Amino acid sequence: GDVLYPKRTKYSKNRKGRCSRGCKPDGTQLGFGRYGTKSCKAGRLSYRAIEAARRAIIGQFRRNGKIWVRVLADLPITGKPTEIRMGRGKGNPTGWIARVSTGQILFEMDGVSLSNARQAATLAAHKPCSSTKFVQWS
Secondary structure (H helix, E strand, O other), rough: OOOOOOOOOOOOOOOOOOOOOOOOOOOOOOOOEEEEEEOOEEEEHHHEEEHHHHHHHHHOOOOOEEEEEEOOOOEEEEEEOOOOOOOOOEEEEEEEEEEEEOOOHHHHHOOHHHHHHHHHHHHHHHOOOOOEEEOOOO
């Protein structure tokens, strides 16, 4: 049921890489909605955390408003089964993550009041394991 990862990729396994600690200029401003949530530090977000935060926001809106998800979990994460000896190659893909830089917009909201949007952002902030803050279009 989760749709927040790509249907197919060129390579099935990627390298882990590093999350950029600096603030990239693209994706740091609101582009679609009036309110949004912004990441305070760089890190990784799993596709499950993104989906859980999206559902929390939608549940708060009660069929009102609109939401935009600005992050996509496009990097596969591999894992080896338990009690397997070291070596013998890389494990199979087990999940998907999105690399998030500092100041990147995660979700955008519109069509609801300020208090309702702030409440939804607070609920969504508990889902990812990185700190976020509420931003407003000015």
